[in-house]
Amino acid sequence: MKTLSENKCFGGVQGVYSHDSRVTGTEMTFAVFMPPQAEDGPVPCLWYLSGLTCTHENAMTKAGLQAHAAEFGLAVVFPDTSPRGESVANDEAYDLGQGAGFYVNATECPWAPHFQMESYIAGELRDLISEQFAVSVYHGITGHSMGGHGALTLAMKYPGQYQSVSAFAPIGHPAASEWGRKQFEAYLGKDETAWAGHDAALLLKEKGWAGDILIDQGADDQFLELLRADALSAALVETKTSHAYRLHHGYDHSYYFVSTFARDHVSWHAERLIG
Amino acid sequence: MKTLSENKCFGGVQGVYSHDSRVTGTEMTFAVFMPPQAEDGPVPCLWYLSGLTCTHENAMTKAGLQAHAAEFGLAVVFPDTSPRGESVANDEAYDLGQGAGFYVNATECPWAPHFQMESYIAGELRDLISEQFAVSVYHGITGHSMGGHGALTLAMKYPGQYQSVSAFAPIGHPAASEWGRKQFEAYLGKDETAWAGHDAALLLKEKGWAGDILIDQGADDQFLELLRADALSAALVETKTSHAYRLHHGYDHSYYFVSTFARDHVSWHAERLIG
Incomplete structure (x- = not known):
């Protein structure tokens, strides 16, 4: 693991690191915020998965999570959204290939x-x-848009690894959206049965989530239909999953929306991870 | 004035606007955050001046000021750092010309x-x-690095316009720094008497500031010598100016430093502007 940068921030350290990944076969960059509480011993860890076109950097610089993580004593991990490099397959579209890994294992x-x-x-x-x-x-997981999809689906697939899950404006039903069908076909093939394990609305019905879930969504999100917010909120009710689904008037899909509700999510995870 | 974008943020609106400036002879872009309190009537206004290479956008996206401005009920204005355009003079150095206006009127x-x-x-x-x-x-003014220089010098030159002033890691004595001498000679000419009106350490002695001043500075700032932090802190003491000069161990010159102390500055201005 190489240290690319470390900056003191809210009494803790915001670092950026890279390593040679066996799994992706590439050098992967990621960021970690360690709160000041980590000086006294291990702290719970919140994973923040980013959306289409993002690297580790977008949320690290724009979501304002460090202030809240330092307040509540959580580490935050910001992974990249895909493998990258000249030798890595790509597509000219912003929503396929590098920057758009969709948190699946391509076959x-x-x-x-x-x-x-x-x-x-x-x-x-x-x-x-x-x-x-x-x-x-103790690890929690959250994310925005494609990263909200990643957070919800990974939590349900690996419930032993995540004790809490939330999402900001997640892609809630990718198997029935242009943000999903195109990518799942490319990465997983035409057989849609392989897609169901990567679709939050379908996973809620198939596997469910034993805890509760916090979802924030902007009512004026320009991508509301691509996110299939309707299908996710319906599935949460239909499956009687404990949850808070909050629709906020006037908010769009941007980091201005994410940063506004970031403290609520960090606080919410801290309650569940620290108790 | 043209509206380029408006995003709801912390209950208020983060907007980006442009207008044809008579003064610079160019189209100028700026950002304004209006807090939710502005719906009930006029709110005090905090000016945030940015540093070298920045536009209106850097602090708007990375300093985390909106959360605090919404909490305390202040508007925040983020101006650009220079005129821009193909017909505008420039220099290949990052610290002269476009992105480096130094908040002076060039002669x-x-x-x-x-x-x-x-x-x-x-x-x-x-x-x-x-x-x-x-x-x-009621207006206050703050800024970072070159913008901290701008905040301190404009406040002292126009005390009737600003009721409060603070700065993050300001260039404190540009007339005796490589961040200052080169630019003042280019913009104002070789006669150093013309420079004194744009140097915080010198202005403290010449004009002073009737109120108090808050300065935050990282002790591990990689530009500590260029900022001439020593000269500014000495001038504040020598002139018996009411102030709080805070040197913070481990913090550098980045927005991680600015965002860490942003709430303190907004709170400090709010106390002085709202009472």
Whole structure:
């Protein structure tokens, strides 16, 4: 693991690191915020998965999470959204290929050799963070847009690894959205049965979530239909999942929306991870 | 005035606007955050001047000021740091020309036709903001690095316009720094008597400031010598100016430093502007 930068921030340290990933076969960059409480021992860890086109950097600089993580004593991990590099497959569209890994393990060419973001996030990077940083065994996961999809689906697929889950404006039903169908076909193939394990609305029905879930959504989100917010909110009710689904008048899809509700999410995870 | 974007944020509105400036002879872009309190009537206004290479956008997206401005009920204005455009003089160095206006009115060629940032900030943009936004007559001013220099010097030059002033890691004595001498010679000419009116350490001695001043500075700032932090802190003591100069161990010059102490500054201005 290489340290690319470390800056003191809210009494803690905002770092950016890279490592050679076995899982993706590429050098992967990620960011970690360690709160001041980590000086006294391991702290719980919140994973923040970012959306389309983002790297580790967008949320790190624009979501304002560090202030809240320092207040509540959580580490925050900001992974990249895909493998990257000249030797890595890509597409000219903003929503496929590099910057758009969708948190799945690709089985199809040309994506399969590197696009293994599910195993990377839930496995290799999880192990690396646990080894290299003073984090406890309590982990929560959240994310925005494609990252909200990642948070919800990884939590339901790996419930033993995540004790809390929330999302900002997640892609809630990708198997029935243009933000999902195109990518799942490319990464997972035409057989839609392989898609169901990566769709929050479907996973709620198939596997469910034993805890509760916090979702914030802007009512004036310009991507409301692509997110299939309707299908996710319906599935939460239909499956009687304990949850708070909050629709906020006037808010759009931007980081101005994320930053506005960031403290609520960090506080919410801290309650569940610290007790 | 044109509206380029408006996003709901912390219950208020983060907007980006442009207008044709008479003073700079260019189209100027600026950002304004209006807190939710502005719906009930005019609110005090905090000016945030940015540093070298920045536009209106850097602090708007990275300093986290909106949360605090919404909490305390202040508007925040984020001006650009210089005129811009193909017809505007520039220099290949990052610290001269576009992105580096230094908040002075240039008298020398080729800068004089457009580089009139002092009159722009303290005059034209002030008038425009007062006309177009629900701001009261109470204004404070702050800034970072070159913008901290701008905040301190404009406050002392126009004390009737600003009721409060603070700065993050300001260039404190530009007339004796490589961040200052090069630019003042280019913009104002070789006669150093013309520089004194744009140097915080010198202005403290010449004009002083009747109120108090808050300065935050990172002890591990990589530009500590260029900022001449030593000269500014000495001048504050020597002139017996009421102030709090806070040097913070481990913090550098980045927005991670600014965002960490942003709430303290907004709170401090609010106390002085709202009472």
